[in-house]
Amino acid sequence: MYSDNNAAAALLAALLVMPMAAAAEQAESRDDSDAQSIEEIVVSGRQLSLRDASIVVEQEFVVDVADALGRLPGANRNQNGRLSGIAQYRGMFGDRVAVSVDGLGLIGGGPNSMDPPLSYVSPMITGQLTLKRGIPGVATAPESIGGHVDAAIARGDFSHGERFEFGGMAGARYADNGDTTSLAGRLTAANRAHRFSLVGQADRADDLRTPAGRIVPSQLSRDRLDASYAYRDDRNEFQVFTGTLETEDTGTPALAMDIRYIDSELYGMNFIRELTPALSLHGKVGYNDVDHVMDNFSLRPPPESPMQYRQNRALGDGVVFALHSDYTMGEYSLMAGIDGRAESHDSTITNPNNAMFFIENFNDVQRDVVSVFAAIGQGTADSGWEFGLRWIDVSTDAGEVSFGGLMDMMGMNAGQLAAAFNAAERKLSFGNLDAVFKYSHRLTPDLAFNVDIGSKTRAPSYQELYLWLPLQATGGLADGRNYIGNLGLSAERSNEIALGLDWSGDRFSISPQAYFRDVRDYIQGVPATVMPANMLATMMSGNGALQFDNVDAEIYGLDLGWRYSITGRLGIEGTASYTRGRRTDVDDNLYRLPPLNGSVALNFVESAWSMHAELIAYDRQDRVSSYNGEQPTSGYSIVNAAFSWNASPAVRIDVEASNLLDRGYQDHLAGVNRVRNADIPAGERLWGAERTLSVGAVISF
Ligand SMILES: [Cu+2]
Numbered sequence: 194m195y196s197d198n199n200a201a202a203a204l205l206a207a208l209l210v211m212p213m214a215a216a217a218e219q220a221e222s223r224d225d226s227d228a229q230s231i232e233e234i235v236v237s238g239r240q241l242s243l244r245d246a247s248i249v250v251e252q253e254f255v256v257d258v259a260d261a262l263g264r265l266p267g268a269n270r271n272q273n274g275r276l277s278g279i280a281q282y283r284g285m286f287g288d289r290v291a292v293s294v295d296g297l298g299l300i301g302g303g304p305n306s307m308d309p310p311l312s313y314v315s316p317m318i319t320g321q322l323t324l325k326r327g328i329p330g331v332a333t334a335p336e337s338i339g340g341h342v343d344a345a346i347a348r349g350d351f352s353h354g355e356r357f358e359f360g361g362m363a364g365a366r367y368a369d370n371g372d373t374t375s376l377a378g379r380l381t382a383a384n385r386a387h388r389f390s391l392v393g394q395a396d397r398a399d400d401l402r403t404p405a406g407r408i409v410p411s412q413l414s415r416d417r418l419d420a421s422y423a424y425r426d427d428r429n430e431f432q433v434f435t436g437t438l439e440t441e442d443t444g445t446p447a448l449a450m451d452i453r454y455i456d457s458e459l460y461g462m463n464f465i466r467e468l469t470p471a472l473s474l475h476g477k478v479g480y481n482d483v484d485h486v487m488d489n490f491s492l493r494p495p496p497e498s499p500m501q502y503r504q505n506r507a508l509g510d511g512v513v514f515a516l517h518s519d520y521t522m523g524e525y526s527l528m529a530g531i532d533g534r535a536e537s538h539d540s541t542i543t544n545p546n547n548a549m550f551f552i553e554n555f556n557d558v559q560r561d562v563v564s565v566f567a568a569i570g571q572g573t574a575d576s577g578w579e580f581g582l583r584w585i586d587v588s589t590d591a592g593e594v595s596f597g598g599l600m601d602m603m604g605m606n607a608g609q610l611a612a613a614f615n616a617a618e619r620k621l622s623f624g625n626l627d628a629v630f631k632y633s634h635r636l637t638p639d640l641a642f643n644v645d646i647g648s649k650t651r652a653p654s655y656q657e658l659y660l661w662l663p664l665q666a667t668g669g670l671a672d673g674r675n676y677i678g679n680l681g682l683s684a685e686r687s688n689e690i691a692l693g694l695d696w697s698g699d700r701f702s703i704s705p706q707a708y709f710r711d712v713r714d715y716i717q718g719v720p721a722t723v724m725p726a727n728m729l730a731t732m733m734s735g736n737g738a739l740q741f742d743n744v745d746a747e748i749y750g751l752d753l754g755w756r757y758s759i760t761g762r763l764g765i766e767g768t769a770s771y772t773r774g775r776r777t778d779v780d781d782n783l784y785r786l787p788p789l790n791g792s793v794a795l796n797f798v799e800s801a802w803s804m805h806a807e808l809i810a811y812d813r814q815d816r817v818s819s820y821n822g823e824q825p826t827s828g829y830s831i832v833n834a835a836f837s838w839n840a841s842p843a844v845r846i847d848v849e850a851s852n853l854l855d856r857g858y859q860d861h862l863a864g865v866n867r868v869r870n871a872d873i874p875a876g877e878r879l880w881g882a883e884r885t886l887s888v889g890a891v892i893s894f
Contacts, residue, residue, distance in 0.1 A: 239264065239766075241704050241754040243633055243643045243695045246326055250319040251347065254366070254835070254849045254887045256373060256396055256413065258319055258344055259311040265324050266768040267706070267752035268342075269787045270311075271862045272879075273671050274445030274452070275398070275413045279309045281862070282324065283708055284748035284774040284786050285339025287668050288654045289685075293334065293343045295434075297461055300511035300536045302483025304555060304656055305448055306669035308455045311344060313438055315394035315417040317364050317377035317891075320347035326706060327691040328647035331581035331629050332517065332528050335564040338651040338687050348390040348421050348434075349381030357384045359894075366847075366889035370882050371411065373398035375889075386426060393418040400444070403880035404857035406872020410444030410451055410492035419459075428467040435460050442492060446871070446879060447671040447864025450487040450505060457483045473519045475530075482510035494870040499546040505554065506543075511536030517566075528581075529567040536560050538655055540666065550598030552607075554666060557592030558655045568629075576634040583627040587652035587684075590620045591659040603732060606725035607662060610677075614661040621658065623684045625650035639698050645691040653682040653741070657716055663730040663738040671864045672784065672821040673876075675730040676718055679741045687712045705753035714743035715776075717784065718821060739821060746783055748774040767793040773816070781819050787862055788814035788828070805835040814861040824865065826878055829858035847889040855884040 238249030246265040253261045259270035259278025270278035271286055280290045291298065292310035299310045322344045325333060329341040352358045359382050366375040377394040394417050401411040421434035440455040461479035468474060488504040489496060496502060517530025540554040568581030593615040599607050627650055633643035656668050656678065663675035670676075693706035718739030721727055730738035750772040758764040769791035774783030794807035810830035817823035835849040852858075863879045873880060 239754075241266065242326070243641060243693050243704065243706075244326055245323055246754070247321050247323040250314075250316050250322050250344070251891075252837075252847075253316060254368070254847070254851065254889070255316050256375065256398070257312065258314050258316050258322060259309070261316065261322055262311070262324065262342065264768070264792070266754045266770050267326070267750070267772075268324050269770075269862055271669065271671070271785055271864070272860065273305075273447040273669050273864050274307065274443060275401070275411055276312050276396075276415055276440060276443050276452075277307050277309060277445050277448075277669070278311060279306055279669050280311060280342050281785075281787070282340035282342070283710070283750060283752070284772040284783065285710075286785070287670075288336070289339030289651055291329075291334035291337035291339075291341045293341070295345055295461070296343060296463065296515075297477055297479040298334070298513045298534060299459075299479075300481055300483065300509050300513075300534075302455060302457065302485040302507050302509040302538075303487070304507055304538065304540050304666035304668070305445075305450075305487075305671075307445055307448070307452050307487060308438075308440070308457070308483060308485065309669065311342070312415075312440070313417070313457070313459070314344045314346060315375075315377065315396065315415065317366070317375055318347055318379065318392045318394050318417070318419070320345045327643065327693060327708070328629050328631070328645040328649070328689055330568055330579055330631060331566045331583040331627055332530065332568050335532060335534075335562055335583065335585050335627075336587075336651050338649040338685060346392065346419055347379065348392060348419070348423070349379055349383065349388065351385055351388050351423075351425060352383050353385055355384055357382050357387075362891055362893045364889065364891040366887060368398075368885050368887040370885035371398040371401040373413075373887075386424060388421075388423040390421045390423070391419070402883050403873070404855065404883050405880040408444070408446055408866075408873065408879060409494075409868055409871040411446060412492065413443040414441040415439070415443065430465040431462070432464070433462040444492055445487075446493070446866050446868045448669070449665045449867055450489045450503065451492040453486040453488055453491060453504075455483060455485045457481055471521050474516070475519065476514075476516045478512070478514040480510070480512050482508075484508055493868045496869075500544065502544050502546050504543050504545060505540060507538070507540040507555075509536065509538045524571050524573055526570045526572070527567070528570075529565075531563070531565045533563040534561070542664075544598070547598055552596045552599075552662060553594040554662070554664060555591065555655065555659060556594050557590075558659055559588075559590045560655050561588050562586070562652075574635075576632070578630070578632045580630045581628070585623075585625045585627065585650065585652070587623040587625075588621070589652075589655060589658060591655070594661055596662070603729060606729045609725040610661055610723070610729070617680055619659070619680065621680065623652035625652065625684050625686070639696055641695045643691075643693045643695075645693075646689070648686060648688050650684045650686050652684040653679075653716055657682060657741040660741075663721075663726045663733070670718075670784070671867075672823065673734075673865060673867060674718065674736060674739050674821050675734055677721055677723060677726045677738050677740050682716060682741060683714045683743050685712055685714050685716055685743075700759075701755070701757045703753060703755035705751060707751045708749060710748040711777075712746045712748065715746035716741055717744055717746075718742070719744065720820070744776055745778040746774060746776050748772065748783065748786075762798050764796045765793065766796065767791060775816075782816045782823075784818040784821060784823055785862060786814070786816070788812040788816075788826070801840075802836065802838040805837075807833050809833070811858075811861070824878060826859050826861040829856060829881075831856050831858060831881070843893050845891045845893075847887075847891075849887045851885045851887070852882060853884060857881075857883075
């Protein structure tokens with residue numbers, strides 16, 4: 194009933210449309226008066242070039258901004274809960290993908306990434322989500338081995354005169370599935386030099402329904418507020434902001450616990466100062482802290498034994514900063530800068546039914562990054578290149594750990610692990626050099642190509658190093674296995690090449706890119722050989738522990754987007770993404786990679802309204818990892834349809850039906866249900882939402 198073998202056929206259809214579109218283009222005469230309005234076709238707000246892929250998030254019916262990322266070629270998200278989407282790009286995810294908000298990295302509080310960076314932006318107050326295609330230049334971010342994504346909060350515009358003008362927006366959305374409601378607003382007072390802005394969004398929802406039953410728990414509650422002041426003149430830009438995030442009682446069914454709360458405060462400022470017309474200085478600094486509690490008994494059916502109740506409080510905080518100069522001289526440009534990040538983490542597990550029980554999961558953990566870079570480039574109208582080097586220094590440390598209330602064999606094994614951890618050298622440092630070369634060249638007015646060659650690194654995360662007791666605090670892997678860290682880990686190094694083409698004709702455009710990543714010392718779990726860890730993990734879960742280790746891997750694939758305007762008002766567009774990842778030291782596939790997938794959409798734009806219908810298809814994924822028993826998934830396809838009406842210049846009404854045909858499907862990246870006594874059995878991959886009708890209205894003033 195739920196299986197669908199049409200996915201491959203649908204995908205094939207999607208790919209077949211491309212050569213047809215290209216042929217049609219050649220058949221069309223080019224003096225068509227409709228040809229001017231190709232920009233108008235961008236009703237879906239998705240843009241693609243050799244260098245970037247971007248999406249206007251505010252136009253998407255999503256609660257988690259990470260879900261919008263999945264609509265860009267090569268990108269996806271691992272979903273552990275409705276507000277816990279983890280960015281994935283070209284087969285890498287989690288800490289491997291550098292995610293920033295307004296150009297600043299964030300410190301997450303949850304050791305299982307319940308609050309990944311994209312959960313810190315609410316969709317209706319987000320402007321653009323931008324993904325660097327190919328290999329991000331060294332100036333983009335340190336530790337961006339897997340790519341870089343930035344989300345910008347829409348804080349409103351400056352006005353033109355001296356007088357202050359008020360402006361803003363108010364929006365509301367409702368989706369019938371799970372009674373999902375969102376309210377958002379922005380109020381701006383600005384003249385040409387000063388801008389005061391207040392933005393906020395509140396989201397609420399009950400459990401989501403799927404054709405296989407309700408997802409328990411998938412309720413959510415999140416409030417996001419941001420207040421800012423910005424100044425600009427001819428030679429300076431300056432902004433200072435403060436914000437809060439309050440998430441409460443939000444389900445993460447693919448993980449062992451649910452969010453009781455995440456309370457974060459964010460502060461930051463950035464500036465650009467033009468020293469001379471050729472030389473400018475760019476600076477940013479941010480601070481945020483997180484107080485987070487999760488448990489395994491409040492939102493989901495509790496464990497059978499009161500002794501298995503667990504509550505985990507995690508604290509995180511830290512500073513990020515970046516300073517760089519930009520110098521241009523004719524065709525040449527030179528960038529040099531310094532940036533860094535200092536973060537601290539603590540996490541303690543308790544049991545409300547046993548006052549004796551506690552585990553210091555992470556105690557006084559510190560991870561500091563200081564990095565310098567320089568990049569030189571040359572650009573003309575037809576070609577450009579860039580070469581950059583970045584030195585990254587990472588130092589980490591962790592305090593001694595202790596525990597209480599573990600009995601008999603459990604206590605004995607945990608005691609051995611704690612003693613070994615406390616006796617070990619935990620102050621570690623990693624020094625790595627990254628290099629990136631990028632070249633692009635325009636062959637004809639319509640056709641350009643690019644080559645990126647890079648060598649990038651990532652030092653181990655604090656979980657990969659300091660998880661001393663076998664637990665599932667793994668930065669959101671959600672494979673249900675208990676892991677222990679490894680104090681002897683080396684940094685990963687990915688040597689990568691990406692080749693891209695970009696064809697932009699009058700009516701047809703297409704931008705494919707192929708890539709190959711050879712990753713030395715790729716960090717993933719392997720069966721642990723530490724006896725007390727295996728005994729503990731077996732007692733807790735029936736499976737031995739996995740230990741983070743350096744292995745070797747390669748990831749390659751191809752992704753593309755295309756668009757064809759049939760007339761000025763009617764267009765079709767699509768994406769396709771293929772990723773293949775495997776270990777090269779032993780015969781196994783990499784964990785949690787999406788199968789071949791693609792989309793085809795039909796857009797129709799009138800002056801006051803527009804329509805968008807899309808088919809999204811995923812092939813089956815049977816190239817799964819055996820080291821952690823990953824399950825395969827079947828292919829599927831779903832249809833979404835959306836209608837948008839500009840009732841007046843200030844009022845926009847949106848209606849969307851997602852999963853219009855009410856298909857049952859399982860997204861390979863949605864994770865496996867870890868909740869017992871729920872509609873979807875524990876251990877089964879979570880199902881996608883059933884047909885969902887959404888309406889929204891946005892008033893601008
Ligand atoms: Cu958590």
